[in-house]
Amino acid sequence: MTDVQAPVVRMCSITKYFLDLGANKSIDFDLYPGEICALLGENGAGKTTLMNILFGYYACDEGEIFINGERILPSAPRDAIARGIGMIQQHFALVPSQTVLENIMIGTETGKGLFLDVKGARAKLLRLQERFGLQIDPEAKVWTLSVGEQQKVEILKALYRDVSILIMDEPTAVLAPAEISELFKTLRILVQEGRSIVFISHKLNEVMAISDRVVVLRNGRVVSLKRTAETSVRELANLMVGRDVLERLVKKKVEQGRPVLEIAGINALNDKRLKAVRDLNLTVRQSEILGLAGISGNGQKELVEILFGMRKPSSGEVRIDGVALEAGHPSSAIRLGMARIPEDRMGTGLMTDLTVEENLILEDHNSPEFRRWGVLNARKIRQFTDSLIRAFDIKTAGGDAAARSLSGGNLQKVMVARELAGRPAAIVASQPTRGLDVGAMENIHQRLLKESERGAAILLISEDLDEVFTLSDRIAVIYEGEIMGEVPAHEASREKIGLWMSGVRQ
Numbered sequence: 001m002t003d004v005q006a007p008v009v010r011m012c013s014i015t016k017y018f019l020d021l022g023a024n025k026s027i028d029f030d031l032y033p034g035e036i037c038a039l040l041g042e043n044g045a046g047k048t049t050l051m052n053i054l055f056g057y058y059a060c061d062e063g064e065i066f067i068n069g070e071r072i073l074p075s076a077p078r079d080a081i082a083r084g085i086g087m088i089q090q091h092f093a094l095v096p097s098q099t100v101l102e103n104i105m106i107g108t109e110t111g112k113g114l115f116l117d118v119k120g121a122r123a124k125l126l127r128l129q130e131r132f133g134l135q136i137d138p139e140a141k142v143w144t145l146s147v148g149e150q151q152k153v154e155i156l157k158a159l160y161r162d163v164s165i166l167i168m169d170e171p172t173a174v175l176a177p178a179e180i181s182e183l184f185k186t187l188r189i190l191v192q193e194g195r196s197i198v199f200i201s202h203k204l205n206e207v208m209a210i211s212d213r214v215v216v217l218r219n220g221r222v223v224s225l226k227r228t229a230e231t232s233v234r235e236l237a238n239l240m241v242g243r244d245v246l247e248r249l250v251k252k253k254v255e256q257g258r259p260v261l262e263i264a265g266i267n268a269l270n271d272k273r274l275k276a277v278r279d280l281n282l283t284v285r286q287s288e289i290l291g292l293a294g295i296s297g298n299g300q301k302e303l304v305e306i307l308f309g310m311r312k313p314s315s316g317e318v319r320i321d322g323v324a325l326e327a328g329h330p331s332s333a334i335r336l337g338m339a340r341i342p343e344d345r346m347g348t349g350l351m352t353d354l355t356v357e358e359n360l361i362l363e364d365h366n367s368p369e370f371r372r373w374g375v376l377n378a379r380k381i382r383q384f385t386d387s388l389i390r391a392f393d394i395k396t397a398g399g400d401a402a403a404r405s406l407s408g409g410n411l412q413k414v415m416v417a418r419e420l421a422g423r424p425a426a427i428v429a430s431q432p433t434r435g436l437d438v439g440a441m442e443n444i445h446q447r448l449l450k451e452s453e454r455g456a457a458i459l460l461i462s463e464d465l466d467e468v469f470t471l472s473d474r475i476a477v478i479y480e481g482e483i484m485g486e487v488p489a490h491e492a493s494r495e496k497i498g499l500w501m502s503g504v505r506q
């Protein structure tokens with residue numbers, strides 16, 4: 001296949017330490033023209049760090065990088081971009097208040113004099129959209145877009161810069177199944193035209209479907225190189241985690257109790273003032289897991305914001321144990337005993353400028369357990385946070401490390417750990433395992449099952465049908481803000497749920 005050609009990227013013996021934490025240890029990594037190379041590894045294995053070094057975000061402590069045979073010292077993303085390298089970050093870097101077109105033009109302004117060539121830029125953008133099938137309104141403000149749409153903007157931004165090497169850090173984590181097959185079509189066109197792609201993902205089926213080669217990292221080292229055609233999902237999972245992980249979870253039969261979380265007659269508008277949620281009624285009982293499946297952008301975002309007390313519905317109410325949530329007051333949801341796991345961990349879930357410890361007690365720093373005569377009890381807090389770090393296997397230098405230093409998957413664990421620590425009566429979990437490696441995903445699934453055995457009422461909002469089917473007692477589907485149908489999990493078939501998700505009622 002590709003080995004006869006010279007690599008476009010050759011990274012030799014790359015080492016990078018953050019204080020005494022070795023994120024990359026003597027890593028060799030090659031990328032060939034026209035290939036899609038998957039980079040796999042557990043949360044915190046060093047994937048993002050390695051690619052950040054290639055892209056010039058970080059300097060490595062040791063090692064050399066060659067692009068098309070020429071030794072380079074990338075010291076800023078600007079140099080990398082000039083050499084045709086594009087990177088789509090795990091957490092997007094768009095300016096929310098600006099339009100799609102403005103975001104794409106940032107940093108490429110080749111205007112005539114003081115005036116930007118907006119017309120030329122728009123024409124070029126439209127041509128790219130046409131060619132790669134990435135439809136999106138150039139004039140839409142980025143803050144009004146769903147995460148999936150924002151990613152399209154990121155891809156267009158890279159194509160606009162005419163990259164020959166594209167790094168994609170978990171590009172499918174935020175996409176719906178149909179969007180993923182669209183993305184794969186786009187990626188295939190890109191490599192057919194001779195570009196090369198580094199594809200980071202925790203979804204092993206996708207890695208099998210799209211990549212030519214797989215490089216597996218563990219604890220900052222390369223542990224394996226495979227041709228995709230010569231490996232399997234099971235083997236890749238074992239290589240990543242170092243143990244067998246794809247065991248099936250056992251869901252115990254638990255008696256369901258009284259209704260705990262009641263969503264009654266909710267109607268709501270989205271940020272564009274369009275109807276996003278219509279006459280929505282759902283009830284979740286004690287010890288029940290209700291899976292709400294649906295393709296993202298069908299009202300889930302608005303529904304979750306209402307449940308979290310962050311958005312006012314135009315009518316209807318949410319009750320927890322019979323008490324109505326005060327619309328528009330997030331503190332009311334917390335007071336009523338709701339654990340909130342948002343899909344957007346960087347935006348609403350965590351404060352990345354604070355430490356891991358501060359994030360873990362963010363919502364209960366006023367609780368009597370941690371305060372005495374108004375003073376925070378540091379020892380108590382440390383004990384509490386250390387136990388969470390251990391229980392959830394959060395990879396961090398310690399409780400006082402800045403949250404922003406954690407890998408994406410470990411940030412997610414911080415949020416889930418915090419929310420589940422307080423023995424909540426109800427749990428609203430939106431895409432709780434997005435971005436987690438197979439081992440960590442299994443851990444969170446176990447925890448949610450345990451919480452339901454303890455008595456929590458759980459609303460699980462997820463696009464991942466495997467997740468929905470594994471955990472749920474009952475499955476409902478949301479489509480264009482409406483509930484298409486609801487069925488006990490043991491009576492549900494994938495075909496039926498899939499049809500409901502695409503708006504077909506039988």
Ligand SMILES: Nc1ncnc2c1ncn2[C@@H]1O[C@H](COP(=O)(O)OP(=O)(O)OP(=O)(O)O)[C@@H](O)[C@H]1O
Nearest residue numbers: 018023043044045046047048049405406407408409
């Ligand atoms: N800026 C930083 N400061 C301190 N430590 C960091 C920094 N960036 C990364 N690390 C640490 O380096 C290790 C590797 O992180 P990296 O983000 O590369 O992991 P990853 O393989 O991308 O994981 P994930 O799948 O969770 O995204 C982690 O332990 C992380 O905490």
Ligand SMILES: [Mg+2]
Nearest residue numbers: 048090407408
């Ligand atoms: Mg990462």
